């Protein structure tokens with residue numbers, strides 16, 4: 001595709017609006033409404049979100065899956081020794097970004113990040129299909145692998161090792177993170193690029209809502 005034909009891609013957003021009088025004071029309740037809309041919209045992975053971390057003042061982004069949220073924050077699971085895990089250990093501050101194309105909506109979250117309890121990680125680990133549980137043992141996430149065959153050999157090894165075990169232990173380096181939001185912005189596409197942006201910021205005691213210029 002040449003540059004001009006990419007530049008010509010343009011959608012006028014006309015589907016929804018986001019007005020102060022229609023939002024909850026609590027952004028997590030607002031997120032709940034929007035997340036349900038995303039689930040109902042037919043989007044295949046409404047819980048896919050871009051997680052950005054920092055290493056030596058440089059940002060790094062990748063997609064992970066949201067696995068729960070409540071008044072405490074947003075939870076996802078990964079390998080604690082992966083690049084992102086090391087980055088979050090050094091700088092426990094991240095951003096999350098959801099883009100729900102068909103709804104012309106974006107949600108941006110910024111906050112601190114911490115590990116969830118061992119119990120929560122165990123519960124989620126054991127709720128996953130057996131193949132995914134074994135996969136967590138196989139993958140030294142983010143490290144260089146010589147060939148695809150090396151992964152397959154490791155998979156064979158762990159499948160044999162756990163063959164007779166009904167409950168596979170959770171690898172100690174695999175578990176969840178909780179992002180405690182300090183800011184949550186809801187973005188709704190509107191006609192003529194005059195989009196709605198409502199920013200919720202937490203000052204330690206309460207949430208404040210401000211409209212941002214698009």
Ligand SMILES: Cc1cc2nc3c(=O)[nH]c(=O)nc-3n(C[C@H](O)[C@H](O)[C@H](O)COP(=O)(O)O)c2cc1C
Pocket residue numbers: 045048060061062063064065066076077078079082083084085141142
């Ligand atoms: C749709 C989608 C969902 C993903 N979900 C996760 C996830 O929940 N946890 C995870 O560790 N990686 C997930 N990944 C893989 C990550 O994007 C990334 O490749 C991996 O976590 C390694 O990142 P890192 O090397 O920056 O640590 C997902 C990728 C895609 C495209």
